[in-house]
Amino acid sequence: MRFAFALLLIALSPIGHTRPLEAGPAAPVATSEEHASPTGAAPALAPGSLYADLGGQEGITRMVEAIIVEVKADKRIAYLFEDTDWDYLRDRLVEQICELSGGGCEYTGLPMPDAHSGMAITRAEFNWFVEDTERGMRKAGVPLAAQNRLLALLAKLHGDIVGQ
Amino acid sequence: MQVQSIRLGHASTALRLAKHDWRKAVLIAALAILAGPALANDGKLLGAAGLSSIDGSAGGGLVPWAVIAGYGEQGQWDTTGAVSYVDTGDFNLRTASVSVGWNDRLELSAARLSLGLDALVAAGAFPDVRLDTDVLAAKLRLGGDLIYGDLPQLSAGVQWRHSRDRELIDAVGADDTTGYDVYLAASRLWIAGIGGRRTLANVTLRSTGAHQLGLLGFDDDRTFVVEGSLAVFVTPTVALGAEYRSKPDALALAPEDDWFDVFVGWFPNKHWHAALAYVDLGSVGGVQDQQGFYLTIKGSP
Numbered sequence A: 001m002r003f004a005f006a007l008l009l010i011a012l013s014p015i016g017h018t019r020p021l022e023a024g025p026a027a028p029v030a031t032s033e034e035h036a037s038p039t040g041a042a043p044a045l046a047p048g049s050l051y052a053d054l055g056g057q058e059g060i061t062r063m064v065e066a067i068i069v070e071v072k073a074d075k076r077i078a079y080l081f082e083d084t085d086w087d088y089l090r091d092r093l094v095e096q097i098c099e100l101s102g103g104g105c106e107y108t109g110l111p112m113p114d115a116h117s118g119m120a121i122t123r124a125e126f127n128w129f130v131e132d133t134e135r136g137m138r139k140a141g142v143p144l145a146a147q148n149r150l151l152a153l154l155a156k157l158h159g160d161i162v163g164q
Numbered sequence B: 001m002q003v004q005s006i007r008l009g010h011a012s013t014a015l016r017l018a019k020h021d022w023r024k025a026v027l028i029a030a031l032a033i034l035a036g037p038a039l040a041n042d043g044k045l046l047g048a049a050g051l052s053s054i055d056g057s058a059g060g061g062l063v064p065w066a067v068i069a070g071y072g073e074q075g076q077w078d079t080t081g082a083v084s085y086v087d088t089g090d091f092n093l094r095t096a097s098v099s100v101g102w103n104d105r106l107e108l109s110a111a112r113l114s115l116g117l118d119a120l121v122a123a124g125a126f127p128d129v130r131l132d133t134d135v136l137a138a139k140l141r142l143g144g145d146l147i148y149g150d151l152p153q154l155s156a157g158v159q160w161r162h163s164r165d166r167e168l169i170d171a172v173g174a175d176d177t178t179g180y181d182v183y184l185a186a187s188r189l190w191i192a193g194i195g196g197r198r199t200l201a202n203v204t205l206r207s208t209g210a211h212q213l214g215l216l217g218f219d220d221d222r223t224f225v226v227e228g229s230l231a232v233f234v235t236p237t238v239a240l241g242a243e244y245r246s247k248p249d250a251l252a253l254a255p256e257d258d259w260f261d262v263f264v265g266w267f268p269n270k271h272w273h274a275a276l277a278y279v280d281l282g283s284v285g286g287v288q289d290q291q292g293f294y295l296t297i298k299g300s301p
């Protein structure tokens, strides 16, 4: 029985190693991208940083657009976005994800509790939004570990968003 | 193989009555899936409802977790039906269970466990019948959260068990045909856990008097046991994991060992989950070295 447990650990261990960067072509583009950051701060592109794994500014933009497609199509939560200015929301989300992932941007939108106040977003709705985010990231080709690292950061905002 | 003969010829008539009940239990499980709520009941993230454990409580295969059965979040409810099959060559165990989870707060479940004593029957030590035990259980989420916030999800549960085979219980020297377990479970799922993969860990503390889940009856004295599970979603729909369930060893005629399994779980969507495990049950009913496979399938509407 110890033996079987050891086998399992061995089977799992390669997953624990750092993955080679899959976002190669996208990363360099980000440094020269004009909308990298309103403050002009240089995006941190340390290899293996989440920002780099998400494909830098270009990758994050493509990913957010894919997420928005999923959110719009999700009948369970679409009712909340009936009057939404999608270009504005996309730009704020790109900024926010760039900032959260260590890309050096500054988020210029409303604080999370204010952005979602009066919506009484439920725990289920939050999870559905997470599912749409996952699907969008998958369709945009974001590697699984990077998807999960970003989701773990977003999950920390749960208390600021649900029930406001 | 070492068979301890249990003389039970006179018990066979009573035991035979229970023979077809297992099929009825499967039917009820299937109906529960079909008759589930038409309301939204998919508020949890995929995998966060766990499987149905061998005792019918939501969890891993062997261990109840702190999660509440089904995919209903707060403000929702969900029903679940599951069947599982364990085969070690010398024994087989079939279980069927139904559960309902309400508001991600309360879980109620019912399970029928049915043990076939293939080796003992073949050795002529036992009449050709199955031993059946019913489990009625409830679980309450006390606090915390599986995924969000700072504290892991903490739940308390009770599993009331009744063995239908009084004559066997008397013959093996167990005290009672009825008993109950109480347990406390803590579960946490890290979205970016091992290798950036969703990783679930669970610890369960249980007080029990049951011999082999109650299939061999109950002891008047209770024992504290510790159980644990670890699972990693190597892909969004496939999990690898291991489980450990320590057991009381209070029956002289049929020594009992801790249980252990390694499993691969498949979660294609929120309606169907399946898991295949290699289990090591140790000594069961006087027969040593019981290893084999465990298959479980769970459905929700």
Ligand code: HEM
Binding pocket: A077, A080, A081, A083, A084, A085, A089, A092, A093, A096, A108, A109, A110, A115, A116, A119, A121, A125, A126, A127, A129, A130, A154, A155, A157, A158, A161
């Ligand atoms: C961690 C997850 C989330 C993040 C990072 C996030 C981020 C944002 C941001 C940046 C804005 C714009 C703020 C501004 O107006 O300046 C926003 C607005 C909004 N969010 Fe979220 N949000 C999250 C979860 C959710 C969820 C779960 C829902 C609903 C299911 C939701 C619904 C909305 C709506 C309806 C708006 C207003 C859009 C409009 O202007 O019409 N958000 N969110």
